[in-house]
Amino acid sequence: MKVVEKFTSINGEGTRAGELAVFVRFKGCNLRCSYCDTMWANEPDCPYEEETPEEILNYVLGTGIRNVTLTGGEPLLQKDIRELIYLLLQAGLQVEIETNGAVDLSAFCEERPVFTMDYKLPSSGCEEYMIVENMELLGKDDTVKFVCGSQKDLLKALDVIQIYNLTNRCHVYLSPVFGSIEPVQIVEFMLKHRLNGVRLQIQMHKVIWDPNERGV
Numbered sequence: 001m002k003v004v005e006k007f008t009s010i011n012g013e014g015t016r017a018g019e020l021a022v023f024v025r026f027k028g029c030n031l032r033c034s035y036c037d038t039m040w041a042n043e044p045d046c047p048y049e050e051e052t053p054e055e056i057l058n059y060v061l062g063t064g065i066r067n068v069t070l071t072g073g074e075p076l077l078q079k080d081i082r083e084l085i086y087l088l089l090q091a092g093l094q095v096e097i098e099t100n101g102a103v104d105l106s107a108f109c110e111e112r113p114v115f116t117m118d119y120k121l122p123s124s125g126c127e128e129y130m131i132v133e134n135m136e137l138l139g140k141d142d143t144v145k146f147v148c149g150s151q152k153d154l155l156k157a158l159d160v161i162q163i164y165n166l167t168n169r170c171h172v173y174l175s176p177v178f179g180s181i182e183p184v185q186i187v188e189f190m191l192k193h194r195l196n197g198v199r200l201q202i203q204m205h206k207v208i209w210d211p212n213e214r215g216v
């Protein structure tokens with residue numbers, strides 16, 4: 001598996017934000033979002049370590065931390081990802097997958113990790129690649145995250161939340177594209193549309209550390 005970085009930190013996003021977590025970031029992505037904060041991991045010349053699922057499991061177990069987040073790039077494109085998810089779950093770890101909404105999740109539902117799935121909004125430039133059938137596969141422990149960069153994005157997020165009845169299905173987060181929309185604009189939008197059951201989330205690691213710092 002192509003690993004570009006592994007580190008321990010607090011999870012800055014998702015339902016376990018604020019808890020300790022081990023991160024494994026994989027190389028490569030099938031999308032190219034306008035705002036991507038980890039584009040470096042998607043470049044063909046980005047250095048990586050080739051690691052087996054067993055090696056990654058041993059690293060995770062060695063940290064003594066029970067939450068594992070698999071991210072990237074797009075982690076579900078890695079050839080051995082199913083085996084890794086299986087090994088981590090067998091070891092009793094809490095496994096979260098950050099995924100971009102452009103990979104069919106049906107192939108990964110047997111192992112049942114927790115999915116934090118983006119719905120890419122217009123300003124990402126990648127909305128056309130969303131596999132909306134994934135919505136049906138999500139359950140109460142999963143999350144749909146809308147990373148919003150504009151009012152147009154917020155209106156589209158509202159549409160998608162209503163069409164797929166997301167607040168009754170899973171967790172729903174609105175998160176600002178870091179630095180391009182003020183969080184207060186999202187709060188005002190939530191109030192205006194009475195978005196009950198939806199949460200604002202700000203990437204905590206970018207508040208704690210330099211927003212461009214890697215490995216945190």
Ligand SMILES: C[S@@+](CC[C@H](N)C(=O)[O-])C[C@H]1O[C@@H](n2cnc3c(N)ncnc32)[C@H](O)[C@@H]1O
Pocket residue numbers: 029035036037038071072073074075098099100101116117118145147175176177178203
């Ligand atoms: C870097 S992606 C990796 C996982 C997967 N490719 C995806 O898009 O979900 C992890 C999360 O960071 C979010 N993200 C990337 N750049 C961001 C930015 N500039 N501001 C806020 N969130 C960002 C993505 O939308 C996604 O939810």
Ligand SMILES: Nc1nc2[nH]cc(C(=O)O)c2c(=O)[nH]1
Pocket residue numbers: 009010011012013023038069071072098205216
């Ligand atoms: N601390 C921290 N939390 C995170 N949660 C999701 C991340 C990601 O890049 O996918 C991330 C990250 O890069 N750092």
Ligand code: SF4
Pocket residue numbers: 029030031032033036037038039042072073074100
């Ligand atoms: S899908 Fe995720 S990793 Fe890929 S470009 Fe978009 S934000 Fe970056």
Ligand SMILES: [Mg+2]
Pocket residue numbers: 037038
């Ligand atoms: Mg990140």
